[in-house]
Amino acid sequence: MNLFEWLRKALVVWRGILSLLLCVVFSGVLLSQDRTGRIVFHEVMVGTLLYPLQATLSHFDGSLRIYHENERLRRENMAFRTENDFLKQSLRQSPRLVEMERFHATVSMRLKAGEIVAEDAGRLQRAWVLDLGRADSVDVNMPVMTSRGIVGKIAKCFQKYSLVQLLSDPEFKASVQVDRSRARGILESHGTSRLEVQFPAGSDVQPGDTLVTAGMGGVFPKGLRVGIALQDVSGMEEQNSDVIRVFQVEPFQSLDAVEEVFVLIKQDQWKLEMAP
């Protein structure tokens, strides 16, 4: 038996032991390396065999990190956007609130500030829902106004909220007078945004006159600002044109842009007194 034959048989029979010895010796060689040898081994392995694996791992780990970062940024973006919307809303609301506060401070009447929480869903803007009710000392027929002028009156009142009948409601009527000449008339609406005031023929009314409440009827106290008389449209009305003068009115407070209002908490014996 020659040497090669003996080695072949030994490998077949003793391959387990030989493999074990080989691995143990190899491990021993690695363990016996000094620091320089270990670093060389590390660099060779990392630089050649493990580089593709490492690159794959880094790519996977990076993708996962980017995914989580993207999720976090998306949440932050949503929070910032909401905050931005809120701040914009506050910025728009601020001048109105300042104006309301100034009005509240200069008027000696007892005013209750409220917010409009709903509008009439119909085609005509006839009513609002106000977040003030009997619990806030609000009652039926109390005037509703802004710092610019009246907008309506309380039509129905519940414990926590109430319905405001607006100037634009065709059912709404109010007694008004010309601030300059004290000529009295009746304010009404024709179901559109256009308001009209009917004066008796011969009344001293001119376009541009300021109209205020006349204090007749017991709902609105005297002197609340209503609007400005525009053109005389009596000629357009064929009936009663000889006994009635009709003026279009532009209200001081447009009903389209109101969010907060005041309710005038009327006393039984009220009297309008403006603060100095």
Add this chain to the structure above:
Amino acid sequence: MRIHWKRIAMEAGILAGALLLQQTLIRWISLGPVRPDLTLIALMALALRRGPIAGLYAGMILGLVQDVYAVETLGANALSNCLVGYVLGFFEDKVVKSLPATRILLLGAALILHDVIFYLAAGFHGGVFWSALLRQSAPSAVYTLFVGGLIFYSTLRLKPREV
């Protein structure tokens, strides 16, 4: 002798997958410094199925890859893994399968053997050795047994070793 490339590729894939998981996603299920040793579970599965020589070389390769990232203890992982793989290969899968709890006990013994060899090869002696064994190895071994038990009984279904 016919070489079953498909089988070898699959087993290599399992080992590589275990290594990948051990290097990446294992931190998601780590309890502080205590983490399961998925590579040892994979090594045990392969050794039980393929015998001592396959276990020996698979352990050697796994250990070498682990050693690349542990310059100070270069060779310790290779030595401990190859010895564990070799020893585990002598336990025929038929015997282990006849009593499922044996597989868990075997995994526990393999973990202890692996860590003892590793610490000794890495030069841990005296108090440091026992401290590492009790504070690091024991909790990790318990966690690995738990994870290994889940894997063995739910997902990994190994066939008996081909004779």
